[in-house]
Amino acid sequence: MIEYLELTIKNLTFRKMRTFLTLLGIIIGITAIVALVSIGEGMTKAVNDQFDKIGADKIFVASMMSGGGGTGQSLTDADVRLVERIPGVKFVTPIYTLVAGSEFKGEEKALPITGVPAKAAEQTFSDARAFRLMEGRWISQGDRKKATIGFKVHDDFYRVKVNVGDKILIQGNEVEVVGIFADTGDNDMNQRAFMDFDYLREIMGKGDEITEMVVRVDDISQAEAVSIRIKEALEKNHDTQSFVVLTSQELVKQITDSFKVIQVVFGGIAAVSLIVGGVGIANTMIMNVLERTKEIGIMKATGAKSIHVLRMIVVESGIIGIIGGGIGVLMGYVISLGINRAAEQYLGPNVLTTAVTMELALFALTFSFVVGIISGVYPAYRAAKLDPVVALRS
Amino acid sequence: MSLLKLEDVCKAYQMGKVVVPVLKNINLEIERGEYVSIMGPSGSGKSTLMNLVGALDRPTEGRVLLKGKDISRLPDDRLATIRQRMVGFVFQQFNLIPRLTAMENVELPMWFAGVPKKERIKRARDLLVQVGLGDRLTHKPTELSGGQMQRVAIARALANRPEIILADEPTGNLDSKSGEEIAKILSGLNDEGKTIIIVTHSPELARMAKRIISLRDGEIVDDRVS
Numbered sequence: 001m002i003e004y005l006e007l008t009i010k011n012l013t014f015r016k017m018r019t020f021l022t023l024l025g026i027i028i029g030i031t032a033i034v035a036l037v038s039i040g041e042g043m044t045k046a047v048n049d050q051f052d053k054i055g056a057d058k059i060f061v062a063s064m065m066s067g068g069g070g071t072g073q074s075l076t077d078a079d080v081r082l083v084e085r086i087p088g089v090k091f092v093t094p095i096y097t098l099v100a101g102s103e104f105k106g107e108e109k110a111l112p113i114t115g116v117p118a119k120a121a122e123q124t125f126s127d128a129r130a131f132r133l134m135e136g137r138w139i140s141q142g143d144r145k146k147a148t149i150g151f152k153v154h155d156d157f158y159r160v161k162v163n164v165g166d167k168i169l170i171q172g173n174e175v176e177v178v179g180i181f182a183d184t185g186d187n188d189m190n191q192r193a194f195m196d197f198d199y200l201r202e203i204m205g206k207g208d209e210i211t212e213m214v215v216r217v218d219d220i221s222q223a224e225a226v227s228i229r230i231k232e233a234l235e236k237n238h239d240t241q242s243f244v245v246l247t248s249q250e251l252v253k254q255i256t257d258s259f260k261v262i263q264v265v266f267g268g269i270a271a272v273s274l275i276v277g278g279v280g281i282a283n284t285m286i287m288n289v290l291e292r293t294k295e296i297g298i299m300k301a302t303g304a305k306s307i308h309v310l311r312m313i314v315v316e317s318g319i320i321g322i323i324g325g326g327i328g329v330l331m332g333y334v335i336s337l338g339i340n341r342a343a344e345q346y347l348g349p350n351v352l353t354t355a356v357t358m359e360l361a362l363f364a365l366t367f368s369f370v371v372g373i374i375s376g377v378y379p380a381y382r383a384a385k386l387d388p389v390v391a392l393r394s
Numbered sequence: 395m396s397l398l399k400l401e402d403v404c405k406a407y408q409m410g411k412v413v414v415p416v417l418k419n420i421n422l423e424i425e426r427g428e429y430v431s432i433m434g435p436s437g438s439g440k441s442t443l444m445n446l447v448g449a450l451d452r453p454t455e456g457r458v459l460l461k462g463k464d465i466s467r468l469p470d471d472r473l474a475t476i477r478q479r480m481v482g483f484v485f486q487q488f489n490l491i492p493r494l495t496a497m498e499n500v501e502l503p504m505w506f507a508g509v510p511k512k513e514r515i516k517r518a519r520d521l522l523v524q525v526g527l528g529d530r531l532t533h534k535p536t537e538l539s540g541g542q543m544q545r546v547a548i549a550r551a552l553a554n555r556p557e558i559i560l561a562d563e564p565t566g567n568l569d570s571k572s573g574e575e576i577a578k579i580l581s582g583l584n585d586e587g588k589t590i591i592i593v594t595h596s597p598e599l600a601r602m603a604k605r606i607i608s609l610r611d612g613e614i615v616d617d618r619v620s
Contacts, residue, residue: 027506165579260433294489295491298490299502301477302503302506303478303506304506305471305474306470307471388450389450392450392489
């Protein structure tokens with residue numbers, strides 16, 4: 001085998017330009033695969049990060065009525081009590097989300113607000129990585145007229161920066177800022193204030209309505225079963241169209257599914273370029289065989305069997321494949337790094353982090369080797385079948 | 395038993411729709427240790443005869459017996475094995491592989507025969523020393539003169555210790571001095587017991603042989619011991 005490799009290297013370095021051009025075909029294909037798949041991996045990773053932010057042990061129940069003008073009845077405190085009694089439920093946090101009129105230093109703006117029971121706020125969200133405090137604290141028990149605000153609300157939502165201790169007017173009521181979250185990279189989260197649930201409903205005149213509830217389960221593996229029980233319980237009082245129940249997993253799955261389409265498209269593009277690369281190898285090897293007809297005749301005259309000739313050509317094309325693959329993996333890696341930097345520049349840090357995994361690199365190498373081998377089979381067969389008498393005469 | 399025996403051998407080539415006979419009813423016996431030259435004008439069938447004897451080709455009719463064994467109907471790979479073990483070729487064009495060094499060219503037939511690397515290297519070096527190229531081991535063919543290239547080719551032909559050396563116009567591309575050296579090497583090999591068969595136009599080279607066979611239009615017209 002080592003002899004075949006030695007021979008191959010001599011053959012490949014003999015026609016450097018042609019070898020290079022042949023390699024290029026495979027390099028482009030593998031580079032495309034590695035770069036595109038690494039973006040795909042980055043997307044999947046981004047989704048998983050999102051999953052971590054949400055926390056895995058949660059079930060979300062959302063009313064489809066609030067603000068939507070549906071016909072059914074909105075979810076209420078009674079539903080919260082109903083869900084609290086379902087086996088497997090650890091605790092339920094009711095939430096009221098809306099956009100309210102706000103005023104800060106004379107500037108009026110519509111501000112998205114999430115109302116959450118002050119005593120349960122930290123417990124509900126703190127394990128979700130999205131919410132890390134930059135300054136101050138979470139709203140907590142007894143904090144009626146207090147708010148913890150997102151990074152953008154503090155930073156540039158109003159013309160003047162909002163700091164801990166400042167007061168914002170919500171619907172004409174003074175609310176004191178007690179904490180500011182660090183930048184989450186997500187505008188929806190950044191541009192939001194968290195206030196006490198009861199106080200918010202009071203000033204907005206919303207009675208016992210809720211828009212969502214976040215349910216935590218005792219056992220993550222039971223989340224699916226609990227979510228079904230919640231659905232069944234709520235269906236007794238509500239139209240099935242008037243609410244949705246989603247586990248964290250389901251939420252993540254919805255996002256990943258939409259990425260799959262993109263990955264298939266990427267994969268298609270990469271596959272086409274690899275096929276072109278393979279045809280390139282086959283073409284070069286056929287040229288090689290034609291050009292080396294006499295040599296193959298000499299080898300046969302000196303005792304080479306068909307299998308020797310066959311192996312020689314197949315090894316050569318396999319080597320072209322794997323060298324092209326190796327360079328392709330490196331270039332794909334470089335491109336992937338480049339995309340990372342671009343993403344950081346334009347999308348913000350940690351939004352999309354592409355990754356060239358060891359599996360991907362190994363797969364790309366194996367794949368390019370196989371493409372090389374397959375491309376070499378036909379030329380090798382032709383070479384092996386050459387009649388030595390005819391070959392010597394050429 | 396003769397080393398080589400041809401019985402009523404005919405060889406014809408299909409040229410389009412026409413069948414062109416090249417060899418007609420050749421009967422020939424060559425004993426071990428003979429030095430035979432085959433002469434004749436171009437187109438007389440010398441090279442075709444050489445290919446048949448060297449197990450490169452099969453006759454259309456008749457039998458080629460090597461050490462009593464009929465090789466005229468063997469499959470390709472069996473013929474390859476016979477070429478590996480029994481026959482060494484020397485060509486007019488030298489036919490060395492240009493990318494390989496002198497050593498590697500000599501090693502090639504041993505590689506095909508599965509000789510272990512150590513043994514291959516030792517034998518290749520010994521053979522190159524034997525043909526007077528001990529100082530040219532790692533030279534590529536392009537760095538060698540015609541006479542040197544042909545000596546590498548002879549070393550290669552000897553690599554697997556064949557019984558028969560077949561040389562097709564071995565001095566045809568050489569100046570007279572190099573030609574004489576090659577002729578001398580071939581005679582020397584014959585003295586050591588190798589059976590040598592050469593195809594040549596050259597009367598001087600032919601005279602080195604102990605037996606001269608003349609071909610004309612695919613038939614043996616003369617076969618005499620000098």
